[in-house]
Amino acid sequence: MQVWPHDIDALSVSALEAIRPELVINAAGKTDLAWCETHAAEAIRSNLEAPVRLYERIVSLEGIRFIHFSSGCIWDGPYNSKGKPFTPKDAPTPACLYSWTKAAADAMLLDLNPNRIAILRPRQVYSANATSGAHLRNTLQKLLQYPKLIDTPNSMSSIEIIEKTVRHVIHARRDWSGVWNVYDRGVTSPFEVAEMLWKAGLRAQPIRISKTELDSFHKPKRVDTVLYDDRFEVQLQPEEVHEVWARTIKEYQEKISQPMSGKKQLESQVETVPTIL
Numbered sequence: 641m642q643v644w645p646h647d648i649d650a651l652s653v654s655a656l657e658a659i660r661p662e663l664v665i666n667a668a669g670k671t672d673l674a675w676c677e678t679h680a681a682e683a684i685r686s687n688l689e690a691p692v693r694l695y696e697r698i699v700s701l702e703g704i705r706f707i708h709f710s711s712g713c714i715w716d717g718p719y720n721s722k723g724k725p726f727t728p729k730d731a732p733t734p735a736c737l738y739s740w741t742k743a744a745a746d747a748m749l750l751d752l753n754p755n756r757i758a759i760l761r762p763r764q765v766y767s768a769n770a771t772s773g774a775h776l777r778n779t780l781q782k783l784l785q786y787p788k789l790i791d792t793p794n795s796m797s798s799i800e801i802i803e804k805t806v807r808h809v810i811h812a813r814r815d816w817s818g819v820w821n822v823y824d825r826g827v828t829s830p831f832e833v834a835e836m837l838w839k840a841g842l843r844a845q846p847i848r849i850s851k852t853e854l855d856s857f858h859k860p861k862r863v864d865t866v867l868y869d870d871r872f873e874v875q876l877q878p879e880e881v882h883e884v885w886a887r888t889i890k891e892y893q894e895k896i897s898q899p900m901s902g903k904k905q906l907e908s909q910v911e912t913v914p915t916i917l
């Protein structure tokens with residue numbers, strides 16, 4: 641496996657011909673929602689234009705699969721207009737510029753060629769690897785820190801189910817392309833997981849905050865999304881979200897009990913207390 645260390649735009653046809661990959665995975669993008677609001681041109685370039693141009697170059701060559709990371713937050717829920725979880729067939733309902741860029745990229749990528757691409761839509765990604773400041777987008781890191789949390793239904797996606805899905809899509813001989821919602825089975829909430837962390841002795845007791853109160857000062861407004869996907873359920877058989885969180889918390893506790901590493905990191909994280917999730 642090679643990691644492309646440059647901008648997406650620099651992965652030219654000649655660079656692709658030199659590397660001769662069987663598969664390209666695009667997990668790059670501008671992911672800070674507030675930053676995207678104030679840097680719209682760059683957010684659109686990195687999240688929409690660059691992946692679409694890259695896929696144009698990929699489809700001009702023979703036999704390369706493309707896996708593109710989209711997001712479950714293209715839907716502003718938690719449920720669709722019928723009160724059901726969002727499936728890949730639901731039209732996007734983006735609530736902020738970041739979500740618009742992700743939804744628009746998905747539509748243009750599928751329009752270009754739906755047969756050579758798998759679009760993965762995870763939601764609130766988490767892993768036990770939260771002992772370094774480098775993992776700002778790790779939901780575990782956020783839930784260890786934020787004092788006030790909302791208690792609205794949400795899907796969450798462990799790094800384990802994401803990895804399992806990527807492997808599945810890489811190796812499947814058929815029925816691999818198109819959109820996959822990627823999540824741990826069932827529904828949880830940021831508050832509920834923070835309570836699990838509190839009971840494990842890893843944080844202070846969380847305080848509930850209502851969506852209305854949160855949206856009154858938090859811009860862009862928070863999106864809640866519950867995902868479902870028939871094909872994903874049958875082919876990936878995701879584990880139940882509370883079970884995966886319990887295992888992840890245990891793994892995290894083991895990591896931070898290692899000499900020199902964890903505790904110091906945890907203390908330094910708690911000092912940088914942001915506000916809410």
Ligand SMILES: NC(=O)c1ccc[n+]([C@@H]2O[C@H](COP(=O)([O-])OP(=O)(O)OC[C@H]3O[C@@H](n4cnc5c(N)ncnc54)[C@H](OP(=O)(O)O)[C@@H]3O)[C@@H](O)[C@H]2O)c1
Pocket residue numbers: 646647648649666667668669670671672685686690709710711712713761762763764765766777778779
């Ligand atoms: N983390 C989540 O909870 C979550 C949930 C749903 C979907 N996703 C999606 O999953 C993917 C990975 O997310 P992540 O959490 O790993 O995000 P991340 O930590 O922000 O990583 C994205 C990386 O992409 C780089 N990047 C941005 N524009 C680029 C460009 N034009 N060319 C090359 N690299 C570029 C960023 O560099 P700079 O920092 O220098 O810009 C950053 O290193 C993203 O597509 C995101 O939308 C994430």
